[in-house]
Amino acid sequence: MIKRVLFWLVTTVVLLFVLFPLAWVYLTAFKSNADIFDPRLIRFVVFKPTLDNFRNLFSQYPFWQNLLNSLIVSIGSTIITMLVAFPAAYSFARWNTGGGDLLFLTISTRMFPPAVAAIPHFIVFKTLGLLDTHWGLMLLYVFLNVSFATFLLYGFFDQVPKELEQAAMIDGYSRTEVFRKIVFPLIKPGLAVTSVFCLIWAWNEFFFAFLFTRNVARPVNVLISSFWGGLQVQYGLMAAGAAITILPALLIVGFMQRYIIRGLTFGAVKG
Amino acid sequence: MGRHASADFSMGPAGVESGAQTKRGRRPTIWETLTNERNFRWTLVVPLLVLLVIFAFYPLFYSMYFSFHDWGMQGSPVFSGLRNYRQLVHDTTFWVAFGRTIEVLVICITIELLLGLGVALLWNREFKGQNIVRGLALLPLLVAPLTLSLLWYFLLDFNFGAVNQLLGAMGFDKVYWWAPNKALFTICFITIWQWFPFSAFVLLAGLKSLPKDVFEAARVDGGSSFYTFRRLTLPMLSPLIMIIIVLRAMWLIRLMDPLFGTTRGAVNTELLDWIVYRTGFVMFDIGYGSAMAVVSWAATMVLCLIMFRQLMNSMRAGR
Numbered sequence: 001m002i003k004r005v006l007f008w009l010v011t012t013v014v015l016l017f018v019l020f021p022l023a024w025v026y027l028t029a030f031k032s033n034a035d036i037f038d039p040r041l042i043r044f045v046v047f048k049p050t051l052d053n054f055r056n057l058f059s060q061y062p063f064w065q066n067l068l069n070s071l072i073v074s075i076g077s078t079i080i081t082m083l084v085a086f087p088a089a090y091s092f093a094r095w096n097t098g099g100g101d102l103l104f105l106t107i108s109t110r111m112f113p114p115a116v117a118a119i120p121h122f123i124v125f126k127t128l129g130l131l132d133t134h135w136g137l138m139l140l141y142v143f144l145n146v147s148f149a150t151f152l153l154y155g156f157f158d159q160v161p162k163e164l165e166q167a168a169m170i171d172g173y174s175r176t177e178v179f180r181k182i183v184f185p186l187i188k189p190g191l192a193v194t195s196v197f198c199l200i201w202a203w204n205e206f207f208f209a210f211l212f213t214r215n216v217a218r219p220v221n222v223l224i225s226s227f228w229g230g231l232q233v234q235y236g237l238m239a240a241g242a243a244i245t246i247l248p249a250l251l252i253v254g255f256m257q258r259y260i261i262r263g264l265t266f267g268a269v270k271g
Numbered sequence: 272m273g274r275h276a277s278a279d280f281s282m283g284p285a286g287v288e289s290g291a292q293t294k295r296g297r298r299p300t301i302w303e304t305l306t307n308e309r310n311f312r313w314t315l316v317v318p319l320l321v322l323l324v325i326f327a328f329y330p331l332f333y334s335m336y337f338s339f340h341d342w343g344m345q346g347s348p349v350f351s352g353l354r355n356y357r358q359l360v361h362d363t364t365f366w367v368a369f370g371r372t373i374e375v376l377v378i379c380i381t382i383e384l385l386l387g388l389g390v391a392l393l394w395n396r397e398f399k400g401q402n403i404v405r406g407l408a409l410l411p412l413l414v415a416p417l418t419l420s421l422l423w424y425f426l427l428d429f430n431f432g433a434v435n436q437l438l439g440a441m442g443f444d445k446v447y448w449w450a451p452n453k454a455l456f457t458i459c460f461i462t463i464w465q466w467f468p469f470s471a472f473v474l475l476a477g478l479k480s481l482p483k484d485v486f487e488a489a490r491v492d493g494g495s496s497f498y499t500f501r502r503l504t505l506p507m508l509s510p511l512i513m514i515i516i517v518l519r520a521m522w523l524i525r526l527m528d529p530l531f532g533t534t535r536g537a538v539n540t541e542l543l544d545w546i547v548y549r550t551g552f553v554m555f556d557i558g559y560g561s562a563m564a565v566v567s568w569a570a571t572m573v574l575c576l577i578m579f580r581q582l583m584n585s586m587r588a589g590r
Binding site: 007010011014015017018019021022024025028036037044083084085087088090091092094095097098102105106108109110111112113114115116117118119120121122123124139140142143146147150200203204205206207210211221224225228233235238239242245246249250252253254257258260261262264 | 398407409410414423431468476524525543547551552561565
C-alpha cells in the first residue's frame with residue numbers, strides 16, 4: 001500500500017514537472033496583460049479569462065497566413081520526403097544496395113551542422129530566387145528530414161521477412177502485386193510513424209525558417225519568436241500563438257502514442 | 272547476401288520477364304530498362320542520392336571553397352589561401368564556444384540518462400492509466416524547441432516569472448537565471464527538461480523487452496535488487512544507452528533554438544553553431560564563417576564516427 005502511494009506520488013511529481021510549463025502556456029493565453037504581470041501568487045490560476053490575446057493575434061498580425069504557410073510547407077515537404085525515402089529504404093532493406101556504406105553515407109548527412117549548409121544554401125537560393133518561397137523552404141525541409149526518414153523506414157522494412165516476398169513471387173505474383181498485397185500492409189505503421197515525425201520536425205523547425213523567409217512564406221514559429229525582443233516582450237500574444245501551434249502535438253499524442261514510442265527506438269528493440 | 276536474394280527473385284515469373292517475352296525483338300523502353308532485375312534497386316535509390324548530392328554534398332564543398340576565400344556577399348570572392356584557418360586557430364571566442372558545446376553535451380546527456388533511467392524504472396510495470404501518463408510525458412518531445420525556450424524564458428523571468436514567484440512564496444531569494452555564470456546551465460536545464468522523456472521512453476522499451484526468466488533465476492538465487500540491477504539490467508541496457516548517447520550528441524552539437532528563444536548568444540552562452548551563424552549571417556564574413564563551419568563539421572564527423580564504432584561494438588556485444 002505504501003509502495004503504491006509512493007509510486008503515484010513520484011509519478012505525479014514527474015508529470016507536474018513535465019506539464020507545468022505547458023499548462024502555463026494555456027493559462028497565460030487567456031490572461032489580460034494586467035494579470036500576466038501581477039506579482040501575486042493567487043493570479044497564477046485565479047483571473048478573469050479573456051480572449052483578447054487571440055483576437056489581437058488574428059486581427060493585428062498575419063497569423064492565419066503564417067499558420068497556413070507552416071501547414072503548406074510541412075505537409076508538402078513530408079510528401080516529397082516520403083516519395084524519395086520510401087523507395088530508397090525498400091531498396092536498402094531488400095537488396096542491401098551499396099553494401100551498407102551507402103546507407104551510412106545517407107545518415108551521415110544528418111550529422112552536418114546546419115550552419116555548414118546554411119551559408120551555401122542561402123547563396124544558391126538567392127541566385128535561384130528561392131528565398132522566402134514555399135518551394136524553397138519545402139526543399140530545405142526535405143533535405144533535413146530525408147536521411148532520417150530513410151533510416152527509420154529502413155528499420156521497418158528490415159523487419160519484413162524476405163522469404164515472404166520470395167514465396168509470393170514463386171506463387172506467380174508480379175512485383176507490384178507482392179508489394180501491394182504483402183509488403184505494404186506490413187509496413188503501414190512504419191509509414192505512419194515516419195510521416196508523423198517528418199510533419200512534426202518540419203512544423204517545429206525554426207533556424208532555416210528564420211533565415212530563409214521574410215513575409216511571403218514565413219511560418220508561424222518565426223512570427224511567435226518576433227514577439228520576443230526589442231524593449232518589451234509580448235507574453236500574452238506569444239502564449240496565444242504557442243497555444244495554437246502546440247495543438248497538433250496534443251492531437252498526435254492522443255492518437256499515436258504507442259507507435260511513436262516504437263519509432264523512437266528505431267526498431268532497436270523488438271516489441 | 273544481396274546478390275543471392277536477387278537471384279532467387281529472377282526465378283519467379285515476374286511481370287518484367289513475361290513482358291519481355293511478349294514484346295520480343297524490340298528494344299526495351301527506358302522504363303523497362305530502369306525496372307529490370309539488374310537495375311531496379313538502383314533506380315529506387317537514385318532520387319535520394321541526387322537529392323543528397325544537391326542539398327548536402329554540394330553545399331559542403333561550396334563551404335570548403337568559401338573557407339579559402341574572403342567574401343562579404345558583395346562583389347566576388349577573393350582567394351586568401353589559409354588565412355581564415357590561421358585566424359581561426361588563434362580565435363579564442365571560437366574555441367571557448369567549442370569547449371562550451373562539449374560541456375553542454377556532457378551535462379545534458381548525463382542528466383538526461385539518469386533522469387530517464389529513473390523514470391523508466393518507475394513506469395516499468397502495469398498500472399491504471401499508464402497510456403495516458405506515458406502520452407502526457409511524451410508531449411515536450413513533440414513541441415517546437417523554440418516555443419518551449421520562449422516559454423521558459425518567461426517562466427524564469429526575474430520579476431514576473433512563475434518560478435521566482437514560487438521561490439519567493441516559499442521564502443527563498445529570487446534568482447536571476449540569466450546571469451552570466453548561470454545562463455548556460457539554465458539553457459542546459461531547458462534542454463534536459465525537453466529531452467529526458469526521450470531517454471526514458473527508449474529505456475522503458477528496453478526494460479520491457481528484457482527476458483523475464485533470467486530475473487526470476489536471480490531472485491531465486493537471492494540476489495538483492497540492487498545487485499540484479501547492476502549486474503543484469505544495466506549491461507543488457509547498454510546498447511540502448513549507447514544509442515541514446517549517439518543520437519543526443521548528434522542533436523546537441525547543433526543546439527540552436529534555445530539560444531534564439533532566450534539569450535540570443537549573449538552572456539557566455541554562444542555555442543558552436545551560433546558562432547558560425549553570427550559570423551556568416553550577422554557579420555557577413557562568409558569566408559571566415561565557412562572556415563568555422565568546416566572545422567565544426569570535421570569535429571562533428573570525427574566524434575560521430577568514434578561513437579558509431581562504439582555503438583556497433585556494444586550492439587554486437589549485446590547479442
